[in-house]
Amino acid sequence: MKHDDVLGIAAQRRRTTLLLAGLIVALLVTGLVAVGTGAIGISPATVARIIGHQLTGLGDVTWTPPEEAIVWQVRLPRVLLGMLAGSGLAVCGVALQAMVRNVLADPYLLGINSGASSGAAAAILFGAGAGFGQYALSTSAFLGALAASLLVFLIARSGGRVTSMRLLLAGVAVGYALYALTSFLIFASGSAEGSRSVMFWLLGSLGLARWDALLGFGAAVVVATIAGLTVTGRQLDALAVGDETAHTLGISPDRFRMRLLVLVSLCVGVLVSASGSIGFVGLVVPHLARRLVGARHVRVVPVSALLGAILLVAADIVARVLLAPQEIPIGIITALLGAPFLLILIRRLHAQ
Amino acid sequence: MITAKDVSWRYGAKPVIDGVTVEARPGRVLGLIGPNGSGKTTLLRLLHGALRSPTGAVAVDGDPLTGLSPRESARRMAVVVQESGGETSLTVAEMVLLGRGPHLSTFQRTGADDHEIAARCLARVGATHLAARPFAGLSGGERQRVLIARALAQQATHLLLDEPTNHLDIRYQHEILGLVRGLATCSIVVLHDLNLAARYCDDLALLSGGDIVAAGMAGEVLDPAVLEPVYGIGIRRVDLDGETHLLFQPLEEAPA
Numbered sequence: 001m002k003h004d005d006v007l008g009i010a011a012q013r014r015r016t017t018l019l020l021a022g023l024i025v026a027l028l029v030t031g032l033v034a035v036g037t038g039a040i041g042i043s044p045a046t047v048a049r050i051i052g053h054q055l056t057g058l059g060d061v062t063w064t065p066p067e068e069a070i071v072w073q074v075r076l077p078r079v080l081l082g083m084l085a086g087s088g089l090a091v092c093g094v095a096l097q098a099m100v101r102n103v104l105a106d107p108y109l110l111g112i113n114s115g116a117s118s119g120a121a122a123a124i125l126f127g128a129g130a131g132f133g134q135y136a137l138s139t140s141a142f143l144g145a146l147a148a149s150l151l152v153f154l155i156a157r158s159g160g161r162v163t164s165m166r167l168l169l170a171g172v173a174v175g176y177a178l179y180a181l182t183s184f185l186i187f188a189s190g191s192a193e194g195s196r197s198v199m200f201w202l203l204g205s206l207g208l209a210r211w212d213a214l215l216g217f218g219a220a221v222v223v224a225t226i227a228g229l230t231v232t233g234r235q236l237d238a239l240a241v242g243d244e245t246a247h248t249l250g251i252s253p254d255r256f257r258m259r260l261l262v263l264v265s266l267c268v269g270v271l272v273s274a275s276g277s278i279g280f281v282g283l284v285v286p287h288l289a290r291r292l293v294g295a296r297h298v299r300v301v302p303v304s305a306l307l308g309a310i311l312l313v314a315a316d317i318v319a320r321v322l323l324a325p326q327e328i329p330i331g332i333i334t335a336l337l338g339a340p341f342l343l344i345l346i347r348r349l350h351a352q
Numbered sequence: 353m354i355t356a357k358d359v360s361w362r363y364g365a366k367p368v369i370d371g372v373t374v375e376a377r378p379g380r381v382l383g384l385i386g387p388n389g390s391g392k393t394t395l396l397r398l399l400h401g402a403l404r405s406p407t408g409a410v411a412v413d414g415d416p417l418t419g420l421s422p423r424e425s426a427r428r429m430a431v432v433v434q435e436s437g438g439e440t441s442l443t444v445a446e447m448v449l450l451g452r453g454p455h456l457s458t459f460q461r462t463g464a465d466d467h468e469i470a471a472r473c474l475a476r477v478g479a480t481h482l483a484a485r486p487f488a489g490l491s492g493g494e495r496q497r498v499l500i501a502r503a504l505a506q507q508a509t510h511l512l513l514d515e516p517t518n519h520l521d522i523r524y525q526h527e528i529l530g531l532v533r534g535l536a537t538c539s540i541v542v543l544h545d546l547n548l549a550a551r552y553c554d555d556l557a558l559l560s561g562g563d564i565v566a567a568g569m570a571g572e573v574l575d576p577a578v579l580e581p582v583y584g585i586g587i588r589r590v591d592l593d594g595e596t597h598l599l600f601q602p603l604e605e606a607p608a
Contacts, residue, residue: 006471007445007483009462234453237442241450242435247402249506250426250454295441298461 016299019292023306027313031083034313035075039325040067047071073211081209081218082316082330083309085275086285088222090308091229091301092264093282094289098240098297099257099264100164107268107282110171110261111148114178116272119144121182121198125189137201138214138273145269148174153261162257164243204278204331206316218270225267226305232256233298240295278331280338281308287345311337353378353538354429354510358408359398360562361391368394370562371407376510376555381532381539383553383570385546387583390559392542393434393514399540400431400512412510426454430506432499432513444490444498445483448474451505466505473504476531478524492519500528511539517548526551550574550596558582571596 032044035051042050046063050071053059061068092107099105108114122128123140132139155170156162182202186195209215229236235256238246243253289304315333322328354376361369369391376382376399384392397403399410401417410417412428420428430451442450451473452466474480477497482490487498496519503511511532517525525545529552532539543549549556549570556573558566560582566573574596576587586601 007449007467009445009449009467231458234450234456237446238450238453241440241442241447242433244402244433244435245450247422248400248426248429248431248433248503249450250421250423252422290441294443294446296446 012294012299016293016303020302020306023303023310027083027306027310030310030313030317031079034079034082034317035071037317038070038075038320040070042067042071051076077209077211077215078206078316079313081206081215081275082313084215084218084222085206085271085278086281086308086310086312087305088218088225088267088271088308089278089282089312090285090289090304091226092268094286094297094300094304095229095236095260095264096282097286098236099260100168101240101242102164102168103287104283105168106279107264108175108277108279109168110152110265110268111174111178112145112265112268113272113277114175114182115148115151116141116145116269117182117198117202117277118148118178118185119273120201120276121185124198124201125185125191125194134212135214137208141273142269144178145272146265148178149261149265149269153265157258162254162261164257167257167261200329201276202331203329204276204334205327205329206275207327208274214270214274218274221267221270225263226301228263230298230301233296233301236297236301237295240297276329276331278312278334280334280342281312284338284341284345285311287342353414354399354410354412354540356395356399356405356408356410359395359405359410360407361394361398361403361405368562369398369405372559372562372564373408374399374557374564374567376538376540378509378538379536380554381541381552383549383556384540384542384559385544385549385556385573386559390582391562392559394562395559396431396512396514396540396542400429401425402431402433423454426506426508428508429510429512430503430508432496432503432511432516434514434518440488442487443483444474444479444485444487445470447487447498448502448505451502454506469507470501470505473501474498476504477501477528493521493524496520497524497528500531509537511535511537513539513541515542515544517543517545546574546579546598550598574598 032047035047036042036044049059050063050068054072089107096105096107096109097103120137120141123137129136129140152170152174156167186198235251238249238251239253239256246253285304285308286300289300289307293299293303315337316330319328319330319333356372356374358371358373359369360367360371372395384395386392398405417425448470449462449466452462452470456462474483477500479494479497479501482494482498490498496516500516516528520528525548529548532541533552541553553570555568556570557564558573558578565582566578574589576589579587584603586603588599590597590599
């Protein structure tokens with residue numbers, strides 16, 4: 001037995017590092033392929049050179065200006081938004097599953113997407129938030145998400161504590177109420193065109209992505225969330241075991257859960273306002289990550305972030321190619337892929 | 353040393369612990385005994401701060417518990433609670449390593465020292481062979497031993513255990529309590545089994561209806577005249593080779 005690694009922890013760390021490196025490579029490759037895929041196909045190598053040229057100004061121009069515009073202006077922001085949404089939703093799923101100690105928890109459990117949907121519907125159908133110009137839709141959706149999570153938070157909180165059961169129930173109740181509100185708005189507007197675009201948005205889409213402040217803000221929030229959750233991995237481990245366990249290990253479960261709730265609400269709110277509701281990523285990816293690296297959150301969080309990004313970018317390729325030139329809302333793809341996957345997981349869970 | 357002065361707790365309107373004062377002295381094992389619903393577990397929770405008493409105060413080594421940060425309090429007190437661990441998929445080794453958390457800063461990973469301490473603590477509860485197994489797949493007794501290993505890995509100066517012998521077979525009941533007895537820590541144990549209490553506790557506090565009705569050296573508290581009215585059962589005490597043994601006999605119901 002090696003003296004310095006009695007419990008095999010160092011070996012696990014090496015395996016995780018290798019896995020992370022592999023996932024980063026896979027993400028880059030998927031990203032290049034995704035940027036190259038579309039009505040006008042561009043080889044991944046050319047995509048890489050165009051991006052390199054844009055970033056550093058180096059390399060000879062061997063491509064046409066329209067190709068450059070397609071890569072840089074149209075597809076790259078879209079793929080980046082896909083990566084952000086995939087990784088953000090996945091790590092928020094991890095955090096929520098630890099917080100409420102339920103493997104079926106999902107970022108949308110907190111009613112956040114219902115709130116964002118109501119906000120988006122109000123913007124599309126009734127011009128809410130028109131003062132924000134090009135950000136009208138996302139601002140309105142974000143405010144809706146914020147209002148929903150505040151509401152859930154206030155209902156779930158009593159006597160300075162947020163318990164997991166109350167959080168679950170409050171999220172479900174607020175979610176249903178706001179879902180009804182969105183449907184009501186669609187009916188009240190009486191606009192067929194408007195309800196179509198609300199529908200499209202509800203199913204999730206990366207089509208609104210461009211180089212704007214929203215993408216930058218989203219990137220900052222997602223990176224901060226991944227970093228924050230990775231650093232607090234040990235606390236998440238303890239919280240996932242139980243409140244009393246967390247307390248005996250020197251963590252205040254109520255305060256920690258409240259902090260997590262703020263972080264997750266902000267991250268999901270920003271993502272939903274940028275890309276609509278994309279389901280199943282936050283539910284399925286954490287399971288996948290745990291199968292790969294076990295339960296420690298310090299490993300599960302970064303692995304989930306990379307897996308989520310890869311999955312969503314790949315799903316977006318499918319969404320664009322399957323019925324080309326028509327584009328399928330990406331939420332349909334993630335649900336189609338995610339649901340059977342979840343069923344397999346449930347069967348395995350019972351088999352154990 | 354843990355001292356609680358005039359602590360109380362109520363669920364709704366019903367007081368569960370009603371102005372209790374108790375002291376656990378260094379290097380000794382204090383047993384909390386009493387029938388079901390007498391408030392043993394609630395008192396233990398008040399002592400380690402999972403519940404905050406609205407009255408009185410708890411102090412650890414003279415410092416008020418309310419003034420200690422959660423981390424500092426976890427460095428002084430390790431607690432084994434009765435919590436199932438739910439759906440966690442942590443392995444046994446990872447579970448025990450969680451006990452090192454209070455000693456690490458937020459950004460610090462567990463190091464070789466921590467791994468060695470965890471491995472040693474697993475060995476002490478006879479659970480080395482379980483290290484790589486998923487915690488959720490263990491039997492009740494195995495879980496209990498792993499949780500005790502985690503508490504040991506905390507290397508705290510105080511050890512609080514809520515019915516640690518639950519789920520354990522007779523051999524491990526004695527091994528675990530023997531282990532606790534052999535530690536230099538100030539230990540508090542909630543126990544159901546009065547014979548285990550007699551054998552492994554230095555001091556006892558007998559609870560009944562949220563109040564301490566008797567406290568002192570184990571030999572004094574385990575007096576049939578004190579115990580019988582509290583437990584409602586006939587008790588005979590036999591002292592054999594300096595060891596106290598209690599024999600139980602249901603009381604004859606007086607005809608109504």
